[in-house]
Amino acid sequence: MVEKGKIDSTQAILLNITMIFATALLSVPAITATHARQDAWLSSLLATLLALPVAWLTAKLASLFPGKILIEYPEAILGRWAGKILGLLYLLWFIQICSIMVREFGDFMVNAFIPETPIVVVNIIAIAIAAYIITQGLEVMARVNQVFLPLILFSIVLIFVLATPEMDLRRLLPVWESGAMHIFKGALAPLAWYGEISTFAMIVPFLVRPGEARRIALISVVAVGLIFAFLVVGSLAVFGPGIAAMAYPVLNVTRVINIANVIERMDPFIVAVWITGGYIKIAFFYYVIVLGSARWLKLCDFRPLVLPVGVILAALSIMAGDNSLEIFHFIGDVWPFYALFTFEFAIPLGLLVIALFTGRGKDKP
Amino acid sequence: MILFKKPRRPKGTNSRAKDQNPAGGNRETTEQPVQNLLLSTDIESNLKQLKGIFKNCSDVVFREFLFAQREQIKLALVYTDGLVDKTLVSEQIMKALALNVPMATDNMEITRNNALHYVKMRGLCVHQVQETGKIQDVVDAVLSGDTVLMVDGHAIALINGSRGWEARSVADSITETVVRGPRESFVETLRINTSMLRRKIKNPNLKIETLKLGEVTKTELALVYIKGIVNEGLVHEVKDRLSRIKIDGVLESGYIEELIRDHPYSPFATMAHTDRPDRVAANLLEGRVAILVDGTPVALTVPYLFIEAIQTPDDYYEQFLFASAIRVLRVIFLVIALTLPSLYIAIISFHPEMLPTPLLMSIAAQREAVPFPVFVEAFFMEVAFEIIREAGIRLPRPVGQAVSIVAALIIGQAAVQAGLVAGATIIVVALTAMASFTVYYSGSITLRLLRFPLMFLSASLGLLGLISGIVIIVVHLAGMRSFGVPYLAPVAPTIQGDLKDSAVRLPWWSMRRRPHLIGQNDQRREIPGLKPEPPRPGRR
Amino acid sequence: MIKKICSLVLVVLLVLQGGCWGRKELGQLAIVMAAGVDRAPGGDIRLTVQLARPRAFGGGVERPSGAQENNAWVISENGETVLDAQRNLEKRVSRSIYWGHNVILVFGEELAREGIRQAFNFFTRSPTARETLWVMVARGKAEDVLNSHSQLENTSAQSAGSMLRMRVGEPVMLKDLSMMLASKGTNPALPRVELTASGRPQGPGMVENIPQGYKGAQQPPVGTHAEITLTGTGIFKDDKLVGWLNVRETRGLLWLKDEIKRGVVTVPSPVEPGKKISINITRGNTRVEAFFDGESVWFDVWMKMEGTLWEQQSKEKLTNPVIYKAIEKAMSREIENIARGALNKAQLEYGVDIFGFGEAFHRKYKREWASMQNRWNEVFAGAQVNIAVEGRIRRTGLTTNRLSEPQ
Incomplete structure (x- = not known):
């Protein structure tokens, strides 16, 4: 057994929320608003609905192959060679998204927080802390998340409570101006984020009750969807469709808070709280990579892989793009299609269909 | 004000009888190993043996006298001067044997053969008498303050409980004071300490197992738990860890703590230390195990959770709303004590946009004259504070006043007036210092220790460094266990029932269960429906 | 163990290095209280900043009594863009210019008539400048308006900010201005500020010169003190000033x-x-x-x-x-x-x-x-x-x- 710890269902839900939400918080509201303008909140709700099948699919596959993790399903379904190759592709995909995540995090830090620090320093620190978290194991990661996620959610609620004087719900009007097509386009970016729930299949065997995987996946997606819709509504109420031009709209909401000239200028605090979420999200994907690699290579411990994978991630995070604009372009215009139509939805769907037709996997429903 | 009196060994405890024979090394002055030697029937040879063992121990007294009857039987008392209750030895043993007993016997013939039995059954007016045939037991007994009586012609010695040495009387707790609640604290004598626990928990299930540790010091330890509540596995684990210890001496419970704790490198304590009997009793009732060590008022309890750093005994005695409010404040103080200087450094040198403009102006004006970067300034002030604190503990009491005045004047005023330090820095350092004393003492040491690396981190990376440091600390804490219990419970992993007694304390009638991970054996603390309310029609 | 120590030393070095990049110690900052943007001859931007002089603010340290010091230092420089002008300013200011506490941003009348889009993008893009700074338009030159003192507040910038916070004029923050410019359903209106004679100067060195030359400005008697005053509203068509409201x-x-x-x-x-x-x-x-x-x-x-x-x-x-x-x-x-x-x-x-x-x-x-x-x-x-x-x-x-x- 590569991982000995077990996490309970609540911990899994919280971990899933952080895993999706920590970076969705940054630029996704802006991407959504680019297409749907003041209807962005509709897009985010639509995305939640569309993400439910993805979550269901993930849990379904997991229930067919108990004790196995995502990258081992292909092997069980397609046979040894094809399965190994697909598993490897999954691993590479995780490495890619993890490095982009690190890059996005670093860009955010440098853009908004510590402008003169080289991004490589920020990235290395993030990866080092994530490495420390994962050497402690999944259980500890879940516990750390239990400490910080409530703080993050509290910070979000706090922001929007304090920003109510700046809000004007009329900015959400008129509804349905942009039309269904634009709302759907706007939904793609959050959907790609919610689709990261498929990564949950990598840790299903380590649940105390793996039978609850479906419930966990669905609850996680709905929870993230609601939180995210709340964010979008709040940002729109403060700035209107203008959030489309902002890099990090929620941060801008934080910056305009001013209560009685005393409660103001608290954005560095809030960002500091978000950083913890970023660390946990990076740690989660990092963990998935080393765990998956260890299982793929049939090692008995994943810890020797932590350092080499960390080096790869750090290097890739720098090479991911020349500047932050390229990253914005990627996560805004390329990523949704790329992610959804390969690893998040299309491939799992294909695997499930084949599994059901060939009758592989555990008892059918 | 410390009053001295002679504590008596309480009756009814019979713990020494089942002493584990400690794996004693052979450091006595005799040439043969002592532990296996048996007493002989010849009192002279026994005395010779013992005198050889206690050679040059001027405090060990050998008192030989005759038990006069028709046959003259030689008796010998061996005890350590200073450790025994002298009145008891002279009145209840010597006088009884030498004067009272022989006269009181009418028809009985006391011969050499039945002398021992007779002495034990009729002669001694001592509350506790034991027989032994081993020299080792005799030696141990003498050194523990008991009086050994040997009767000629018998290979058995009688050990009379006569412990009574000069000890500090029970006084107020110094390290943990409370406004409401018992004042008493443990003292240096193990028996008095166990008696305090026994007085609080009058139940045969309160088990006090004694064992001896320290090959030279032979310090007595008491392992205390409540059978039926405690998790048996925990008791075994503690015993197992204790049994591995082989060390020359145990002078304080700190020795034990470092030898059996989890995560020996961690700056965070994984065992609670307290000198308050009520705290120990409360912990025992929750299913914890306490380790009391002779010679120190500080008892250890395990498992110890992080949350205990903000819990004090009087939280449970005060009204729960007040207690909860204070606890929430203590959480804030804990954060302040850990992070305030680092936050100050981070804000001043990386994020001045966080301050409201007038405040920024005021701080900027103060800092204009200061020649150092804020990190250096805050660092030196923290060090200065540590100097004052350390001096305050070490210095002889009469000069305390003088030092505190000098410290306050020099650090507080002169430094600001000379423009070496900004006033704001002093406020920050002072606030931090005060906040750090509101948390449990051993916790405050940890906080002080961690403050410096955090200051360093925020001086180099601002809030990013600070939050990274905090994440590292939390990851470290989340990975820790104290005797099998996750250190951050009940927060992470979240145990909903136990959150009733965490950053808040709910009323007693709502805390129906013992801590989930500690009192597993018997979860029920009280019956449901204890909430006081007016009788309702139809209710009974 | 040696490996552990080595990696620890490496991490410490990495973190230490970080200290050299991002730090901006409070004593090394020139804190901008107010910024003014004017049109300079030749199509350039003229940036005026009012820098706080913390030394003069008191703040616990005893000041030699008697002499009243100037709380702010007003300095201007030209450049092709605002950032360029700031860069040029840095040649003359010994500390690094810090926008985090900028209270007001004033556009000069001439520049406002040509369009303010060219001048305010810098302030929304820079992470240090706040979206909550007050934007106003000056009658005449912004430079002249900034060159003033306040009797009650530390600087005239804070005085203008407080007046807007008390809602005596049309209060427009930078974020409001961006939203007004982005919307086709509305046009910006910014509060108008100018200097007016306001009582007598309090102490030597505090006499101001009130700029003259437009209608309505009182002719200042000698030795007059001037304060920033809200005198109405500037109306914009898209980003160009077209007129005033009283x-x-x-x-x-x-x-x-x-x-x-x-x-x-x-x-x-x-x-x-x-x-x-x-x-x-x-x-x-x-x-x-x-x-x-x-x-x-x-x-x-x-x-x-x-x-x-x-x-x-x-x-x-x-x-x-x-x-x-x-x-x-x-x-x-x-x-x-x-x-x-x-x-x-x-x-x-x-x-x-x-x-x-x-x-x-x-x-x-x-x-x-x-x-x-x-x-x-x-x-x-x-x-x-x-x-x-x-x-x-x-x-x-x-x-x-x-x-x-x-x-």
Whole structure:
């Protein structure tokens, strides 16, 4: 057994929320608003609905192959060679998204927080802390998340409570101006984020009750969807469709808070709280990579892989793009299609269909 | 004000009888190993043996006298001067044997053969008498303050409980004071300490197992738990860890703590230390195990959770709303004590946009004259504070006043007036210092220790460094266990029932269960429906 | 173990290195309190900054008594862009210029007439400058306005900021300006500031030169102290300044935008001609609804204003319902007049929608808006606006009728 710890269902839900939400918080509201303008909140709700099948699919596959993790399903379904190759592709995909995540995090830090620090320093620190978290194991990661996620959610609620004087719900009007097509386009970016729930299949065997995987996946997606819709509504109420031009709209909401000239200028605090979420999200994907690699290579411990994978991630995070604009372009215009139509939805769907037709996997429903 | 009196060994405890024979090394002055030697029937040879063992121990007294009857039987008392209750030895043993007993016997013939039995059954007016045939037991007994009586012609010695040495009387707790609640604290004598626990928990299930540790010091330890509540596995684990210890001496419970704790490198304590009997009793009732060590008022309890750093005994005695409010404040103080200087450094040198403009102006004006970067300034002030604190503990009491005045004047005023330090820095350092004393003492040491690396981190990376440091600390804490219990419970992993007694304390009638991970054996603390309310029609 | 120590040392080195990049120790910062942007000859931007001098602020450290020091240092520099000008400024300022506490941003009149888009992007993009800084437009040169002191506040910038925070002018933050510029349904309106003679200087070295040369500016007597004063509102068409509203019209603008309700309305006494009654408006609510019948656009505006009667020159009995009804009526009429004044100026004189009526129209007629948004200002100029005001006097302070009159 590569991982000995077990996490309970609540911990899994919280971990899933952080895993999706920590970076969705940054630029996704802006991407959504680019297409749907003041209807962005509709897009985010639509995305939640569309993400439910993805979550269901993930849990379904997991229930067919108990004790196995995502990258081992292909092997069980397609046979040894094809399965190994697909598993490897999954691993590479995780490495890619993890490095982009690190890059996005670093860009955010440098853009908004510590402008003169080289991004490589920020990235290395993030990866080092994530490495420390994962050497402690999944259980500890879940516990750390239990400490910080409530703080993050509290910070979000706090922001929007304090920003109510700046809000004007009329900015959400008129509804349905942009039309269904634009709302759907706007939904793609959050959907790609919610689709990261498929990564949950990598840790299903380590649940105390793996039978609850479906419930966990669905609850996680709905929870993230609601939180995210709340964010979008709040940002729109403060700035209107203008959030489309902002890099990090929620941060801008934080910056305009001013209560009685005393409660103001608290954005560095809030960002500091978000950083913890970023660390946990990076740690989660990092963990998935080393765990998956260890299982793929049939090692008995994943810890020797932590350092080499960390080096790869750090290097890739720098090479991911020349500047932050390229990253914005990627996560805004390329990523949704790329992610959804390969690893998040299309491939799992294909695997499930084949599994059901060939009758592989555990008892059918 | 410390009053001295002679504590008596309480009756009814019979713990020494089942002493584990400690794996004693052979450091006595005799040439043969002592532990296996048996007493002989010849009192002279026994005395010779013992005198050889206690050679040059001027405090060990050998008192030989005759038990006069028709046959003259030689008796010998061996005890350590200073450790025994002298009145008891002279009145209840010597006088009884030498004067009272022989006269009181009418028809009985006391011969050499039945002398021992007779002495034990009729002669001694001592509350506790034991027989032994081993020299080792005799030696141990003498050194523990008991009086050994040997009767000629018998290979058995009688050990009379006569412990009574000069000890500090029970006084107020110094390290943990409370406004409401018992004042008493443990003292240096193990028996008095166990008696305090026994007085609080009058139940045969309160088990006090004694064992001896320290090959030279032979310090007595008491392992205390409540059978039926405690998790048996925990008791075994503690015993197992204790049994591995082989060390020359145990002078304080700190020795034990470092030898059996989890995560020996961690700056965070994984065992609670307290000198308050009520705290120990409360912990025992929750299913914890306490380790009391002779010679120190500080008892250890395990498992110890992080949350205990903000819990004090009087939280449970005060009204729960007040207690909860204070606890929430203590959480804030804990954060302040850990992070305030680092936050100050981070804000001043990386994020001045966080301050409201007038405040920024005021701080900027103060800092204009200061020649150092804020990190250096805050660092030196923290060090200065540590100097004052350390001096305050070490210095002889009469000069305390003088030092505190000098410290306050020099650090507080002169430094600001000379423009070496900004006033704001002093406020920050002072606030931090005060906040750090509101948390449990051993916790405050940890906080002080961690403050410096955090200051360093925020001086180099601002809030990013600070939050990274905090994440590292939390990851470290989340990975820790104290005797099998996750250190951050009940927060992470979240145990909903136990959150009733965490950053808040709910009323007693709502805390129906013992801590989930500690009192597993018997979860029920009280019956449901204890909430006081007016009788309702139809209710009974 | 050695490996562990080595990696620890590496991490420490990495972190230490970080210290050299991001740090901006408070003592190394030149804190900008106010920024002014003017048009320099030759198409350049002239950036003026008012830098705080913390040394002069006191703050615990005893100051040598007597001499009053200047709290701010005002310095200007030209450049092709704002950032370029800032770069040039840094050659003259020994500390690094720090925007995190910039309170106000003032556009010079000349630059504002050419368009402010060219000058304010820097402030939204820079992570240190706040979105909450107050934006205003100067009558004349921004540079002159910044070159001033405040008697009550530390700097004149804070003084101007406080006045806007107290809502005596049209309060526009940087984020509001961005939103107004982004929206086609409204045009920006910025508070107008200028220097006016305000009492006598308090101490040596505090005499200011009030810039002269435009109408209305008082000729300053020698040794006059000047303060930044809010004197109305600048009206913009998209990003170009087209005209002004005076103080009275500004109040109408604020009421119509439903932004600020406070203000004082003075009406003639219904009984004694020539005597006045003043009502302090405390609460209010404005609702705008757009109508479109396929050809013409019109707006219905409902204003509900409540106030306290706080001054009465005449001596009529207020407890008489007939009297106070009459006062309320006069109050409503006056409010309508004030609002109408602003509206007329915007519609007839400048043809610019600064009230956000376009957004009200957009919210209701989202399909028609698509064809109308690019010529909205013309549509607005021709639209009819019906104003219905309901004025109410809720309280009369501590007296009912006049205390000084025999009953």
